[in-house]
Amino acid sequence: xxxxxxxxxxxxxxxxxxxxxxxxxxxxxxxxxxxxxxxxxxxxxxxxxxxxxxxxxxxxxxxxxxxxxxxxxxxxxxxxxxxxxxxxxxxxxxxxxxxxxxxxxxxxxxxxxxxxxxxxxxxxxxxxxxxxxxxxxxxxxxxxxxxxxxxxxxxxxxxxxxxxxxxxxxxxxxxxxxxxxxxxxxxxxxxx
Amino acid sequence: xxxxxxxxxxxxxxxxxxxxxxxxxxxxxxxxxxxxxxxxxxxxxxxxxxxxxxxxxxxxxxxxxxxxxxxxxxxxxxxxxxxxxxxxxxxxxxxxxxxxxxxxxxxxxxxxxxxxxxxxxxxxxxxxxxxxx
Numbered sequence: 425x426x427x428x429x430x431x432x433x434x435x436x437x438x439x440x441x442x443x444x445x446x447x448x449x450x451x452x453x454x455x456x457x458x459x460x461x462x463x464x465x466x467x468x469x470x471x472x473x474x475x476x477x478x479x480x481x482x483x484x485x486x487x488x489x490x491x492x493x494x495x496x497x498x499x500x501x502x503x504x505x506x507x508x509x510x511x512x513x514x515x516x517x518x519x520x521x522x523x524x525x526x527x528x529x530x531x532x533x534x535x536x537x538x539x540x541x542x543x544x545x546x547x548x549x550x551x552x553x554x555x556x557x558x559x560x561x562x563x564x565x566x567x568x569x570x571x572x573x574x575x576x577x578x579x580x581x582x583x584x585x586x587x588x589x590x591x592x593x594x595x596x597x598x599x600x601x602x603x604x605x606x607x608x609x610x611x612x613x614x615x616x
Numbered sequence: 617x618x619x620x621x622x623x624x625x626x627x628x629x630x631x632x633x634x635x636x637x638x639x640x641x642x643x644x645x646x647x648x649x650x651x652x653x654x655x656x657x658x659x660x661x662x663x664x665x666x667x668x669x670x671x672x673x674x675x676x677x678x679x680x681x682x683x684x685x686x687x688x689x690x691x692x693x694x695x696x697x698x699x700x701x702x703x704x705x706x707x708x709x710x711x712x713x714x715x716x717x718x719x720x721x722x723x724x725x726x727x728x729x730x731x732x733x734x735x736x737x738x739x740x741x742x743x744x745x746x747x748x749x
Contacts, residue, residue, distance in 0.1 A: 452685065459681045468674040481677060488684045489691065549672045552665050571666045596627040603662040 437461075438504050448496040455495075459488055465505075466512045473516050473568055475557045483519035487512035513573070517583055520565065555605035563598030570595045617645040622652045630659060 439458050446454035466487050470480040490511060498507055556564055566584065569575045577595070581588045622645050628634050629642055646653045 452688070455688070456681060456685055459684050463676045463680055463684075464673045467676045467680065468672070471674045472669065477677065480674070481680065481683075484680070485684055485687055489687065492688060492691075549669050552669050556666075567666070571663050572670060599627065599630070599659055599663060602666065603658045606662050606665065607658065 444495070444498065444504060447492075448498070455492060458491070462505075462508060462512075463488075465509070469509075469512060469573075470516050470519075472553075472556075472572060473565060474520060475553065475564070479519070479523065482523075483516045484512075486519050487515035490515045513569075514583065517565070551606065552602075555602055558605050559598055559601050563594050563601060566591050566594040567598030567602065571599070617641045619645075619649060619652055622646075622649065623655070626652070626656055626659065629656070630663065 439461055443454040443457055447458055463484070466484045467480055470483040470487070471477065474480050474483060491508060494511060498504060501507075556568065559567070566580050566586075569580045569583065570577070575583070577588055577591055580586075580595075581591045584591065586594075622642060625634060625638065625642060629639070634642060646656060
């Protein structure tokens with residue numbers, strides 16, 4: 425299944441073919457370079473889906489361990505980033521399913537002491553993440569997969585192993601709930 | 617289109633699932649109904665905020681890569697068979713089997729179990745003469 429998302433992870437520079445081949449053969453240093461390159465993408469994805477740092481770290485570790493197991497199966501039919509995005513997404517969903525962590529209250533990432541624009545951007549992000557954390561458990565994951573990562577409904581249905589109609593209903597209700605929570609939190613102006 | 621219908625199709629409009637005629641009807645309704653127009657604007661705004669979070673990369677905890685490597689060191693190296701299997705399947709190994717396929721597999725296993733059970737109970741048993749022969 426090819427992900428339909430056009431999220432920004434595709435901007436990541438691909439690892440060198442040498443590193444990919446070496447890591448697939450068991451070279452730990454080459455694998456470490458891949459971890460360092462992709463840790464931001466994977467950790468952010470895990471955090472957005474799971475809503476807290478403890479689970480995000482555990483699920484991200486699972487994703488990289490799975491990558492280590494499956495790297496030799498990478499054929500190069502798509503970019504490595506696209507292939508790994510799907511693999512990591514499945515690892516995170518599997519983690520969530522195993523741990524049954526739906527509905528855990530999110531902790532909000534620390535704003536970085538960088539430019540003001542970055543802090544403002546992160547403030548908006550923190551509001552969205554807070555509002556997401558307040559959503560009924562079954563709405564969060566389908567909504568994030570659909571509207572943040574741009575997966576098709578059929579892809580979400582496959583990934584979560586839930587009927588298509590249920591997934592659509594959860595996304596629709598999730599959007600409505602998110603809208604109400606953002607409005608209550610002042611992120612959306614009531615007059616708009 | 618009335619407000620009830622508009623409310624029913626608003627999410628499909630956002631998903632781009634309405635046909636051209638429905639879009640025209642929907643937009644005509646919005647042109648004179650402030651409540652529905654506001655609902656669409658808020659839903660679209662919430663969705664836009666969610667989309668915008670794509671651009672944010674969460675700070676990875678310090679030492680994350682070290683911890684991954686330590687965990688990896690503690691894991692047994694994949695065997696040559698596992699590597700070969702992974703390579704042969706393009707990295708897709710069992711674990712995410714679709715529900716329908718899983719159900720067929722369960723039914724199949726149950727059927728095999730019943731057949732084996734019946735065979736043991738009623739199946740041909742060699743009598744002593746056959747055994748001696």
